[in-house]
Amino acid sequence: MKTFYVTTPIYYANSLPHLGHLYTMIVADAIARQKRQQGIETFFLTGTDEHGINIERAAKRNHRTPQEQSDYVVSYFKQMTAAFGLDTAHGGYDIFMRTTETFHYEGVSELWRRVARAKTPKGRDALYKGHYEGWFCAACAAYKTEDEYVKPASPDEPPTCLVHETKLDRISEESYFFRLSDYDEALLGLYEVRPDFVQPDARRNEVRSFVRGGLQDLSVSRLKSSVSWGVPVPDDPNHTMYVWFDALTNYITAIGFGNERQERAIGFEKFWPALHIVGKDILRFHAVYWPAFLMAAGVEQPRAIVAHGMWLDRTGRKMSKTLGNTIELDVLSRHFSVDAIRYFCLREMVFGQDGRFGYEHLIDRTNSDLASGLGNLSSRTLTMIQRYCEGRVPSGNISEEGRLLAKRAGVDTDEASISGFVAHARDEFIRYFSNFGFSRALEEAWGIVARVDKMISDAKPWDLAKDPALRQTLNAVLYRAAETLRWLSVMLYPVMPNATREIHSQLGLTEDLSKIDPATLTWGGLPDGTQIGDVKGLFPRMDKTKTMDEIKGSSPTVREGSGEHAADAVPGADATVSEARPSGRAPLATDADALPVKNETGDGLIEITDFARIDLRVGEVRSAERIPKADKLLLLTVDIGEEKPRQILAGIAQYYAPEQLVGRKIVVVANLKPRKLRGHESQGMLLAASVGEEGKPVIATFAEDVPNGARLK
Ligand code: MSP
Numbered sequence: 001m002k003t004f005y006v007t008t009p010i011y012y013a014n015s016l017p018h019l020g021h022l023y024t025m026i027v028a029d030a031i032a033r034q035k036r037q038q039g040i041e042t043f044f045l046t047g048t049d050e051h052g053i054n055i056e057r058a059a060k061r062n063h064r065t066p067q068e069q070s071d072y073v074v075s076y077f078k079q080m081t082a083a084f085g086l087d088t089a090h091g092g093y094d095i096f097m098r099t100t101e102t103f104h105y106e107g108v109s110e111l112w113r114r115v116a117r118a119k120t121p122k123g124r125d126a127l128y129k130g131h132y133e134g135w136f137c138a139a140c141a142a143y144k145t146e147d148e149y150v151k152p153a154s155p156d157e158p159p160t161c162l163v164h165e166t167k168l169d170r171i172s173e174e175s176y177f178f179r180l181s182d183y184d185e186a187l188l189g190l191y192e193v194r195p196d197f198v199q200p201d202a203r204r205n206e207v208r209s210f211v212r213g214g215l216q217d218l219s220v221s222r223l224k225s226s227v228s229w230g231v232p233v234p235d236d237p238n239h240t241m242y243v244w245f246d247a248l249t250n251y252i253t254a255i256g257f258g259n260e261r262q263e264r265a266i267g268f269e270k271f272w273p274a275l276h277i278v279g280k281d282i283l284r285f286h287a288v289y290w291p292a293f294l295m296a297a298g299v300e301q302p303r304a305i306v307a308h309g310m311w312l313d314r315t316g317r318k319m320s321k322t323l324g325n326t327i328e329l330d331v332l333s334r335h336f337s338v339d340a341i342r343y344f345c346l347r348e349m350v351f352g353q354d355g356r357f358g359y360e361h362l363i364d365r366t367n368s369d370l371a372s373g374l375g376n377l378s379s380r381t382l383t384m385i386q387r388y389c390e391g392r393v394p395s396g397n398i399s400e401e402g403r404l405l406a407k408r409a410g411v412d413t414d415e416a417s418i419s420g421f422v423a424h425a426r427d428e429f430i431r432y433f434s435n436f437g438f439s440r441a442l443e444e445a446w447g448i449v450a451r452v453d454k455m456i457s458d459a460k461p462w463d464l465a466k467d468p469a470l471r472q473t474l475n476a477v478l479y480r481a482a483e484t485l486r487w488l489s490v491m492l493y494p495v496m497p498n499a500t501r502e503i504h505s506q507l508g509l510t511e512d513l514s515k516i517d518p519a520t521l522t523w524g525g526l527p528d529g530t531q532i533g534d535v536k537g538l539f540p541r542m543d544k545t546k547t548m549d550e551i552k553g554s555s556p557t558v559r560e561g562s563g564e565h566a567a568d569a570v571p572g573a574d575a576t577v578s579e580a581r582p583s584g585r586a587p588l589a590t591d592a593d594a595l596p597v598k599n600e601t602g603d604g605l606i607e608i609t610d611f612a613r614i615d616l617r618v619g620e621v622r623s624a625e626r627i628p629k630a631d632k633l634l635l636l637t638v639d640i641g642e643e644k645p646r647q648i649l650a651g652i653a654q655y656y657a658p659e660q661l662v663g664r665k666i667v668v669v670a671n672l673k674p675r676k677l678r679g680h681e682s683q684g685m686l687l688a689a690s691v692g693e694e695g696k697p698v699i700a701t702f703a704e705d706v707p708n709g710a711r712l713k
Pocket of ligand 1: 012309320
């Protein structure tokens, strides 16, 4: 049996996923579903990249161990993938890969050993020990050359990363180097012999000119004393592996390279090589470093590396947590159906190019293409079958006499023109889709919707129904519309698994859409006499003004089941929300590299009315005590000028003794939903600055005397 293996990048476990991450998963998921429809045994990987200084720092800021940090983010990822129907239970990924798995340590150590034994194409050792001196961006997990950073105004300041706009770290230490500079010709040869290796073409050209420009050897380890959270270098425990060496290798360790466990369960030989779907931001790692590592280790190259563009905010900046301009997933999922989001992502972003995201646009597409387009075609067709044919799919056959009568009534009964049109568009759809032209593929499908809509409007079944002599004509029109819907449901299943299943079952069909190859569809496959199911609307029309108001008024909230905020609860720039978490950890507010300003329209700014939704009050700490078995939590009672003092739990016990706090005037978020933490209700939270790398909380207070309950605005 043919096999196919598709991967997304594995996401950093330092912060919560946003639209950009979701997009890569949707693309890979749609590809995997199409392959499965074709009867190909498909393996789909996604997961998290859990090592390195970035995760170590995020963990410190959140008062977690790196493992706890990763576990926390992974549990959110899993909730999110389930909510968006991307997990195994919904026919999505087959493995959620984590680089902290023991089997991964085994596999990546094996790859390292192989590289360490290898000679380069120029006959030198592929790996050697040297000294690294230069700048490193923790957020990119990459060393930066001069053209990749902004020089500081003063020589005492570090440069700033061009991508993340964050300060770089100076590194000067012993390091293992991979002799990348010896692989230029081999890589150029690979791109030459396999023109599809890097796609689309524009990206291939970029990669080629990067390699032609000359490659520098790559530092592939850090001293354990600088970065301890990583895979130890085999036989040299003073070093940990460079996080990209470790992360890229996940693609092969996940399926069994260098470890028995996964080999038995999945099979490296069976599934490798993979198709890697990546953002263009990480193309170099995948299209240059990864192939070179594999060449050194003597492992077959990936099937292809396909790079998509970036979702940008309205000002044209890449959407990222670090820049604080992301579209949050729980806001998206609260207002839009999964299928509408999937459709929009694949239709709107011309694959490979960047796209700007706007909620208005998503609403417009939902209304025009889904509610008025596909949804309307489906409901009008099925409603007419219900009304005129007693709920059974009529026969599409039309006799010579029927044809004459139809002609006289001015109705086109040439079945071949419809079936030919649909079949041609189906072929084009498959062709575009298989070449990652999702947007063009969907245009083809919507060409079918328009064509059949026109057929119905021209034939006017409601008039035909009035004349018994035109019964066959009416039946033929409705049959063709219903048969087209069947085709569309099969074709569009990888894009909209839920709505297409709904259409299929409303047509009265019971086959599993995930197993029907659209290429095998033949016209007339819908049996006449089929009893159709209940007719339900697929895509309710959205009220744009109302939805936009709701979106503007909403912020990411508590995820069901986690008991924690999905993302940062409160917009702000300097103050950090120092709210206690069920685990006693610091809030997720500090998970990102910078505290993001929530903005639902994507330009990074909020309205004054957004800020006004937060009720900030002056409070006086009346009492403070530790909570048994929760070494990070303090239980405070705080007078905020109400009849009864508020009980507030704060994750500050490691930094403040209870007695330091009594009598202190603090700032309290007074309109936060109460929550139970360790059996105690927390009725608000206090604000604190997050200081230094470890995010030490420093409680916000007042230099002058202020009355309890005074509002901050
Ligand atoms: N951990 C590395 C990848 C290691 S793969 C062996 C990493 N992680 S990431 O979380 O920062 O981002 C991973 C991917 O998320 C990006 O390559 C891209 O596919 C996707 N996106 C993140 N932001 C995005 C946008 N604004 N737009 C589209 N996709 C984006 O890099």
